[in-house]
Amino acid sequence: MRKELNIFSFKDLLEHYPLRHVDKTKVDTIASLNHTTDYAQVAGKLISMQMLGERRSKRLVAHLQDNTGIIELVWFQGINWAEKILTIGQQYLVFGKIGFFMNKPQIAHPELENYTPENAAGKSYLEPIYPSTEKLKARGLNGKAIGKITKELIQKISEKDLPENLPETLLKQYKLMKRFYAFQQIHLPSNEKNYQQALRRLKFEEFFFAQFGIQLIKIKRNKYSKGLLFEKVGDLFNQFYEKELPFKLTNAQKNVLRDIRKDTGSGHQMNRLLQGDVGSGKTMVALLSMLIAADNGFQSVLMAPTEILAQQHLNTITAQLQNLPINIKLLTGSTKTKLRKPILEGCEDGSIHILIGTHAIIEDNVTFKNLGFAVVDEQHKFGVAQRAKLWKKNTIPPHILVMTATPIPRTLALTVYGDLDYSAIDELPPGRKPISTFHRAETSRPQVMDFIKEELLLGRQAYIIYPLIEESSKLDYENLMKGYEEVKSFFPEPKYWISMVHGKQTAEQKETNMKRFVDGDTNILVGTTVIEVGVNVPNASVMVIESSEKFGLSQLHQLRGRVGRGAEKSYCILLTGQKLSADARERIKIMVATNDGFKIAEKDLELRGPGEIEGTKQSGVLAFKLASIVDDKSMLEVARTAVAKILEEDYELLSNENQPLKAYLQSQKGNTRWSKIA
Ligand code: ADP
Ligand code: MG
Numbered sequence: 001m002r003k004e005l006n007i008f009s010f011k012d013l014l015e016h017y018p019l020r021h022v023d024k025t026k027v028d029t030i031a032s033l034n035h036t037t038d039y040a041q042v043a044g045k046l047i048s049m050q051m052l053g054e055r056r057s058k059r060l061v062a063h064l065q066d067n068t069g070i071i072e073l074v075w076f077q078g079i080n081w082a083e084k085i086l087t088i089g090q091q092y093l094v095f096g097k098i099g100f101f102m103n104k105p106q107i108a109h110p111e112l113e114n115y116t117p118e119n120a121a122g123k124s125y126l127e128p129i130y131p132s133t134e135k136l137k138a139r140g141l142n143g144k145a146i147g148k149i150t151k152e153l154i155q156k157i158s159e160k161d162l163p164e165n166l167p168e169t170l171l172k173q174y175k176l177m178k179r180f181y182a183f184q185q186i187h188l189p190s191n192e193k194n195y196q197q198a199l200r201r202l203k204f205e206e207f208f209f210a211q212f213g214i215q216l217i218k219i220k221r222n223k224y225s226k227g228l229l230f231e232k233v234g235d236l237f238n239q240f241y242e243k244e245l246p247f248k249l250t251n252a253q254k255n256v257l258r259d260i261r262k263d264t265g266s267g268h269q270m271n272r273l274l275q276g277d278v279g280s281g282k283t284m285v286a287l288l289s290m291l292i293a294a295d296n297g298f299q300s301v302l303m304a305p306t307e308i309l310a311q312q313h314l315n316t317i318t319a320q321l322q323n324l325p326i327n328i329k330l331l332t333g334s335t336k337t338k339l340r341k342p343i344l345e346g347c348e349d350g351s352i353h354i355l356i357g358t359h360a361i362i363e364d365n366v367t368f369k370n371l372g373f374a375v376v377d378e379q380h381k382f383g384v385a386q387r388a389k390l391w392k393k394n395t396i397p398p399h400i401l402v403m404t405a406t407p408i409p410r411t412l413a414l415t416v417y418g419d420l421d422y423s424a425i426d427e428l429p430p431g432r433k434p435i436s437t438f439h440r441a442e443t444s445r446p447q448v449m450d451f452i453k454e455e456l457l458l459g460r461q462a463y464i465i466y467p468l469i470e471e472s473s474k475l476d477y478e479n480l481m482k483g484y485e486e487v488k489s490f491f492p493e494p495k496y497w498i499s500m501v502h503g504k505q506t507a508e509q510k511e512t513n514m515k516r517f518v519d520g521d522t523n524i525l526v527g528t529t530v531i532e533v534g535v536n537v538p539n540a541s542v543m544v545i546e547s548s549e550k551f552g553l554s555q556l557h558q559l560r561g562r563v564g565r566g567a568e569k570s571y572c573i574l575l576t577g578q579k580l581s582a583d584a585r586e587r588i589k590i591m592v593a594t595n596d597g598f599k600i601a602e603k604d605l606e607l608r609g610p611g612e613i614e615g616t617k618q619s620g621v622l623a624f625k626l627a628s629i630v631d632d633k634s635m636l637e638v639a640r641t642a643v644a645k646i647l648e649e650d651y652e653l654l655s656n657e658n659q660p661l662k663a664y665l666q667s668q669k670g671n672t673r674w675s676k677i678a
Helices: 010-014 079-085 117-121 134-138 143-156 168-173 179-187 192-224 235-244 251-264 282-295 307-320 337-349 384-391 410-416 442-457 474-490 507-518 553-560 582-593 597-608 633-649 656-667
Strands: 020-023 039-052 059-065 070-075 091-101 104-108 111-114 126-129 271-276 299-303 328-331 354-357 371-377 399-404 421-425 436-441 461-465 498-501 524-527 540-545 571-576
Touching: 010 143, 020 039, 039 070, 039 079, 059 079, 070 091, 126 143, 143 179, 168 656, 179 192, 192 410, 192 633, 235 282, 251 271, 251 282, 251 399, 251 421, 271 282, 282 299, 282 307, 282 371, 282 399, 299 307, 307 328, 307 354, 307 507, 328 337, 371 384, 384 399, 410 421, 410 597, 410 633, 436 442, 436 582, 442 461, 442 474, 442 540, 442 571, 474 498, 474 524, 498 507, 507 524, 540 553, 553 571, 553 582, 553 597, 571 582, 582 597
Parallel strands: 070 104, 271 399, 271 421, 299 354, 299 371, 328 354, 371 399, 436 571, 461 524, 461 540, 498 524, 540 571
Antiparallel strands: 020 126, 039 059, 039 091, 059 070, 091 104, 091 111
């Protein structure tokens, strides 16, 4: 039992919630069963019983008949036991999951009992159906047996065994059922309405305590961790803002900057997640923040996921800061040893003000005179451990800004990255023309190529992307090469030039090919998703994605974000095969319908479920038994606000009101982060 279902204690048993309840006063007729029937209960006479098959395929097959038809009952395990207890000619009440085999209804491993009209009438409550496993079932511990144990347990315990753990006012305010009653009613509901109320209460509790843990970390950090104080906004920032800034900031950018300014001026360490759709101008926010750091005598780092991106950041930022006395250097894995030495020295003696680079930056041999601000770009997977490495780069940890364009729905961000403060840029700079997205079948590839030609004639550039499902997959590379040859036949040299970028190239090859495209020396970039993140070529106006049904939504959105970065109208063409799965069809549909990264993220979450979203699997914070961050989104918000209010008013849980909460957390010691500081 333990291993199979992870049940180790009474508490676990109580939290082994029923899948559903069935009204067992209801007996279905066999004739009424159809392919949409899920679970059903039938009553009838056992008319046959037979052992079939040999060894592994050995099974017991029986038939039960009522006035309307015959249903097959089958056992693959516990055969001998089943054969012993069953009697032909006897009336049985049979319950189970209905399957169809050769178009005939069937129940595998049914629950059954002798049928008398009385025992059917005696069940006037909703009976819980518990999940079990095949192995447990074979040992007689089916859902029904689990139900029996649970029922006994529920009847034995009293309110003091499951004391209330939420403050009274909260229960009143949100009309939540009492905890003990909720456990009773979720297992053995007196009616449907009570069941729903119990469910609501227990879901709320799950969200509440998850949020409590996360937000407490944040509070703890703010209360205990000293941060570097950026006292002023000085000349560097002001000069740049007034004289050099090439455009007006959007309101969203200003708001985020205000958040950052508030944090860095508070004396506490900032750990902030900045979400902003592709092209929303996150880099400028980072740049302005780094200038404030410099104004206060602090160094900054900007970390990118790839060398290409780091290089690109270096180029744009160096150009933008050319009139300011700011020393900027690049450090990546491929920085030559000879160049590396002066860079490391410059970091150590403080003469380098901004260091841009890849993960090479957080290596132990890179030390700073006074690192004050660290930007982590496009790495939503940048975990707590890595952030901690950055913290250690100064005696008082530097402020940290994690930026991502990977759309994460707010609800998910709040759950997974709840220990980070959260800002969003929800507005694009003015003048951007929305990207038009089309879906085309592979058979219309020639027309698509003609369309690219027209755009190239206007002086624009195009991307053609192939899926690379696995870095090592030979087939994917073959497809890429085949595609490349095909593109070349449409666009022959020397009239057209094509560069290709993929993961099997060395960093240098990639860099060179990419650079040719960035500089406008090639018209088309054929590649895999290695170009995905952050690359900025404003002149590119077409993005063609081959086999786009193989990509996830957020990836498609990221790829599309490579175009529409300049003043020209841009296009994204999603090529697919003829046959699409329902999910793939849905993904393509939403891509065609909207450019809004947050909407796409919500849809992605809906389609894939939270567990599949990158970087969340290992975090464990999504392991809710009842609640769903998709379906119960608004409840999550409510729980979050409730927790925030409690922590704000009484973070040590001293008030009378919060005693139930405190007692519960103490009883959970070891399981909760709260215990560590309490
Ligand atoms: P992302 O948020 O995807 O990292 P970038 O920072 O690369 O976006 O910005 C995309 C482009 O938009 C850049 O060329 C940048 O200079 C430009 N940009 C940023 N902010 C503004 C603004 N407020 N007005 C006009 N253009 C802007
Ligand atoms: Mg960017």
